[in-house]
Amino acid sequence: MSLDFPLDRTAAPVPGAERRAILADPGFGRWFTDHMAVAAWDAEHGWHDGGVRPLAPFTLHPGAAVFHYGQEVFEGLKAYRHADGGVWLFRPGDNARRFARSARRLALPELPEAAFVRAVEELVRADAAWVPEADGGAGGEATTPGPAPSTSGLSVSDPSAPDSSASGSGEQSLYLRPFLIATESFLGVRPSAEALFRVIASPAGPYFPSGVTGVTLWVTETYSRAAIGGTGAAKCGGNYAGSLAAQTEARENGCEQVLYLDSAGRGTIEESGTMNLCLVTRDGELLTPALGTILEGVTRDTVLALAPELGLRPVERTISLAELRAGAEDGTVTEVFAAGTAAVLTPVTGFKGAGHAFTVGDGTPGPTTLALRRTVLDLQYGRTEDRHGWLHRV
Numbered sequence: 192m193s194l195d196f197p198l199d200r201t202a203a204p205v206p207g208a209e210r211r212a213i214l215a216d217p218g219f220g221r222w223f224t225d226h227m228a229v230a231a232w233d234a235e236h237g238w239h240d241g242g243v244r245p246l247a248p249f250t251l252h253p254g255a256a257v258f259h260y261g262q263e264v265f266e267g268l269k270a271y272r273h274a275d276g277g278v279w280l281f282r283p284g285d286n287a288r289r290f291a292r293s294a295r296r297l298a299l300p301e302l303p304e305a306a307f308v309r310a311v312e313e314l315v316r317a318d319a320a321w322v323p324e325a326d327g328g329a330g331g332e333a334t335t336p337g338p339a340p341s342t343s344g345l346s347v348s349d350p351s352a353p354d355s356s357a358s359g360s361g362e363q364s365l366y367l368r369p370f371l372i373a374t375e376s377f378l379g380v381r382p383s384a385e386a387l388f389r390v391i392a393s394p395a396g397p398y399f400p401s402g403v404t405g406v407t408l409w410v411t412e413t414y415s416r417a418a419i420g421g422t423g424a425a426k427c428g429g430n431y432a433g434s435l436a437a438q439t440e441a442r443e444n445g446c447e448q449v450l451y452l453d454s455a456g457r458g459t460i461e462e463s464g465t466m467n468l469c470l471v472t473r474d475g476e477l478l479t480p481a482l483g484t485i486l487e488g489v490t491r492d493t494v495l496a497l498a499p500e501l502g503l504r505p506v507e508r509t510i511s512l513a514e515l516r517a518g519a520e521d522g523t524v525t526e527v528f529a530a531g532t533a534a535v536l537t538p539v540t541g542f543k544g545a546g547h548a549f550t551v552g553d554g555t556p557g558p559t560t561l562a563l564r565r566t567v568l569d570l571q572y573g574r575t576e577d578r579h580g581w582l583h584r585v
């Protein structure tokens with residue numbers, strides 16, 4: 192039976208003037224739209240009760256498995272407003288497939304790909320007025336007026352990090368956050384027989400305040416992110432919870448983010464926790480760590496596919512920190528950048544860590560990074576032809 196997401200039109204939308212003010216400078220993850228997509232699963236009935244409802248808090252039994260054993264997965268993707276006013280998703284099928292892979296790893300039910308994409312589409316349609324222009328202009332008028340009180344539009348997260356003043360950055364979008372949580376109330380350790388799926392949406396500017404000027408990564412030797420056979424390749428909340436202490440360590444050392452090394456002590460680079468890492472070499476390679484314990488990023492895959500268009504050879508292999516450092520110091524590694532949905536392409540201009548600190552190139556964003564970033568953004572905002580079939584009209 193196919194899962195539908197009919198719209199409940201009772202949401203009281205955030206007033207237009209307030210919404211426009213938010214869209215002019217949304218930061219990252221601070222504001223939420225008028226609706227959320229929902230569906231439920233249980234072992235007896237499978238997927239059911241799909242819909243797009245007013246955004247509102249919901250209650251769970253304190254015994255729900257997600258509170259105790261962290262059985263949860265999520266996704267991140269964006270809706271972009273093109274110059275003709277149309278709204279497009281970028282590679283949503285890839286997020287849907289990764290969501291299902293993550294769910295399998297966390298012993299959660301797999302949502303069919305078509306239902307995932309449909310839920311996202313219906314939410315974006317309902318909240319189309321929240322999709323900003325690329326430069327932060329308001330997207331349109333709310334279409335679903337109604338009487339019910341709403342918690343949408345409220346800023347509910349720490350406004351100090353990592354959001355930014357993004358007005359006029361040219362990369363505003365509507366960030367979509369699908370997630371799936373285990374809700375059965377049972378304290379034994381086994382897969383939950385009940386789960387809830389939600390998609391919420393948040394207008395977004397650049398993830399990093401320093402954005403295109405570049406970030407410095409902290410090479411942590413205290414923490415690792417994932418082990419072989421663990422959950423490193425899954426997008427599950429636990430991976431991010433485990434990264435927070437390392438991120439605090441990075442901030443205390445003046446860095447924006449962390450670079451994780453492999454957990455077996457081989458000294459190979461993995462990812463940054465919120466982004467994949469890519470190196471540009473003097474002889475024209477776009478190098479990135481091979482899959483296994485890292486997240487299979489959609490932006491990572493996008494830049495690997497686009498690399499030949501910029502005259503680069505994409506290479507996925509094991510890379511050691513020693514190789515990265517030696518390359519940065521002797522000039523064979525000319526640029527480093529991080530890639531992720533939220534962060535797009537962010538230049539990495541330097542590294543710090545116990546006993547070492549080194550700069551990449553002259554410490555400013557490199558031309559290849561900026562060209563690739565422009566290529567990705569031009570595609571996402573429909574400014575260049577989509578030869579790969581990645582855009583999906585809502």
Ligand code: COI
Pocket residue numbers: 266267268431465466531532533534
């Ligand atoms: C994303 O890029 O979508 C992420 O998941 C990173 C983060 C904000 C958790």
